[in-house]
Amino acid sequence: MENCIIVGGGISGLFSAIIAKEHCDNVTVIESSPHCGGLLRSWKNDDGVIFDLGTHIPFETQNDAINRILFKGMYDNPDLWTTMKTTKVSNYFMGKHYGISQFIPLQYLTEENYKNALVEILSAPGMEMDQALNFEEYSLATYGQTITYEIFKPLLKKIQNAELNELHPSVHSFFSLNRFIPGDAKLCQELKKSAVYDAKLAFATFNEGVSASSRFYPKARGIELWVKQLVQQAEDKGVVFKTSAQIKNLQQSGMQVCAVELNDEEILPCDHLIWSIPPIVAIKQLNIPYQGITPKFCPTSLHHLVFDQPFIDKNYYSNIHDWNCQSFRLTMYPNMDSGEASAPYSCTVEVLCSVLKDKEQLKSIIVEELKTIGYVNQNALVLSYDVIDVPFGFPQFTTGFVAEKNKQIDLLNEEISNITLIGKASKDQFFIAGVLQETYDVLNQLFN
Ligand SMILES: Cc1cc2nc3c(=O)[nH]c(=O)nc-3n(C[C@H](O)[C@H](O)[C@H](O)COP(=O)(O)OP(=O)(O)OC[C@H]3O[C@@H](n4cnc5c(N)ncnc54)[C@H](O)[C@@H]3O)c2cc1C
Numbered sequence: 001m002e003n004c005i006i007v008g009g010g011i012s013g014l015f016s017a018i019i020a021k022e023h024c025d026n027v028t029v030i031e032s033s034p035h036c037g038g039l040l041r042s043w044k045n046d047d048g049v050i051f052d053l054g055t056h057i058p059f060e061t062q063n064d065a066i067n068r069i070l071f072k073g074m075y076d077n078p079d080l081w082t083t084m085k086t087t088k089v090s091n092y093f094m095g096k097h098y099g100i101s102q103f104i105p106l107q108y109l110t111e112e113n114y115k116n117a118l119v120e121i122l123s124a125p126g127m128e129m130d131q132a133l134n135f136e137e138y139s140l141a142t143y144g145q146t147i148t149y150e151i152f153k154p155l156l157k158k159i160q161n162a163e164l165n166e167l168h169p170s171v172h173s174f175f176s177l178n179r180f181i182p183g184d185a186k187l188c189q190e191l192k193k194s195a196v197y198d199a200k201l202a203f204a205t206f207n208e209g210v211s212a213s214s215r216f217y218p219k220a221r222g223i224e225l226w227v228k229q230l231v232q233q234a235e236d237k238g239v240v241f242k243t244s245a246q247i248k249n250l251q252q253s254g255m256q257v258c259a260v261e262l263n264d265e266e267i268l269p270c271d272h273l274i275w276s277i278p279p280i281v282a283i284k285q286l287n288i289p290y291q292g293i294t295p296k297f298c299p300t301s302l303h304h305l306v307f308d309q310p311f312i313d314k315n316y317y318s319n320i321h322d323w324n325c326q327s328f329r330l331t332m333y334p335n336m337d338s339g340e341a342s343a344p345y346s347c348t349v350e351v352l353c354s355v356l357k358d359k360e361q362l363k364s365i366i367v368e369e370l371k372t373i374g375y376v377n378q379n380a381l382v383l384s385y386d387v388i389d390v391p392f393g394f395p396q397f398t399t400g401f402v403a404e405k406n407k408q409i410d411l412l413n414e415e416i417s418n419i420t421l422i423g424k425a426s427k428d429q430f431f432i433a434g435v436l437q438e439t440y441d442v443l444n445q446l447f448n
Pocket residue numbers: 007008009010011012013030031032033035036037038039040053054055056057245246247276277281300350390392393394422423424425430431432433435
């Protein structure tokens with residue numbers, strides 16, 4: 001193949017570019033921002049402290065060929081990276097901190113709800129996800145009444161601002177809510193011997209059931225180092241990057257996109273188009289008649305703070321499942337240091353779907369939550385506080401959103417024969433590992 005154009009320079013676009021260059025003479029990545037990386041970019045405050053857009057800790061996949069591309073930077077420059085064997089995560093639920101797992105401990109429910117939840121989850125008949133009309137139906141069949149209405153209902157209202165019967169059956173998996181801790185370590189180990197229970201119950205600690213994969217985080221902090229190393233790898237192979245570039249027109253010949261015209265009038269010939277941004281953008285560019293609903297996103301704000309002292313919680317991050325809190329997830333960067341955690345004691349709190357419009361009020365609530373929950377000392381001083389809004393962060397993962405996206409993907413695949421949809425244009429994947437495995441599989445099919 002002569003000319004391959006990749007639209008979007010996020011992680012999936014970069015990964016595709018490196019693979020595509022093995023098979024195509026000319027590979028060009030078109031990125032609308034001045035820098036590649038998408039949601040894996042990092043941000044520096046006025047004091048030079050680096051923060052990420054949420055928690056991003058890459059980990060090795062089961063596929064060596066994928067690892068060799070993705071983690072070349074880590075394997076070639078181990079001195080720049082901290083390598084971790086487990087992902088240390090805590091969580092906060094029903095007003096209590098659980099320091100050794102990201103999953104909700106059912107024993108933190110009231111005594112009556114705990115008993116009911118346990119009986120129901122163990123006796124639930126189960127259901128194939130693709131048979132369920134919505135999340136409520138799936139959850140009742142998989143987890144039972146108590147978990148559905150006493151946990152999922154208020155929690156998903158907090159982080160998705162939607163009712164259970166509006167949400168897609170897979171929504172919980174985006175938020176580490178697919179498994180629950182049923183009790184003490186022994187009970188978890190016993191119950192998880194059954195494959196059925198294993199799928200919906202968690203071990204009591206993150207030290208059990210750990211895969212052999214390495215996890216990585218830059219020693220100098222800021223996951224954007226990964227992006228920079230991938231861009232370098234792609235450039236070394238001859239991939240061309242067009243940043244700050246806007247697509248003006250997708251030129252079509254029959255069922256093929258034959259050229260991509262940029263805003264600066266440059267025309268790039270195209271034999272194959274790899275599309276990693278929302279499919280609706282291609283539909284509009286190609287003037288394909290389409291009527292659909294506009295997807296809703298959960299307004300996300302990222303709260304980047306620096307404290308004057310180390311965190312009490314020593315985990316990498318924490319899921320704040322308690323629906324009385326505004327915070328959704330806390331990333332504690334110094335805890336990923338290779339030795340003793342060192343200053344700056346920086347963290348990022350993600351807030352989803354908050355109804356609070358007053359930023360100052362939200363800021364003081366966040367600091368109060370971090371202290372009350374016990375992530376930092378009560379007397380800790382905030383040295384800096386910045387808020388960044390991510391308007392198109394997490395989608396509201398409703399059945400309507402998924403149906404709409406799938407309709408758009410099917411339409412594009414029917415109308416255009418030389419397009420491959422990956423990343424943001426994927427039917428099923430959201431998290432990095434899933435997105436990249438899927439990208440690898442479709443490109444393997446395309447090129448071999
Ligand atoms: C708040 C948040 C937290 C997350 N946390 C995690 C996590 O903990 N673990 C995990 O595995 N995943 C997480 N994810 C998901 C993860 O970020 C995605 O899987 C990953 O970013 C997908 O990469 P991508 O390349 O498909 O998309 P993106 O990262 O969105 O990249 C798309 C790129 O395309 C560019 N672009 C957009 N429009 C155009 C255009 N018209 N022309 C050219 N270029 C364009 C963008 O600028 C961007 O660079 C999180 C997502 C969010 C929103």
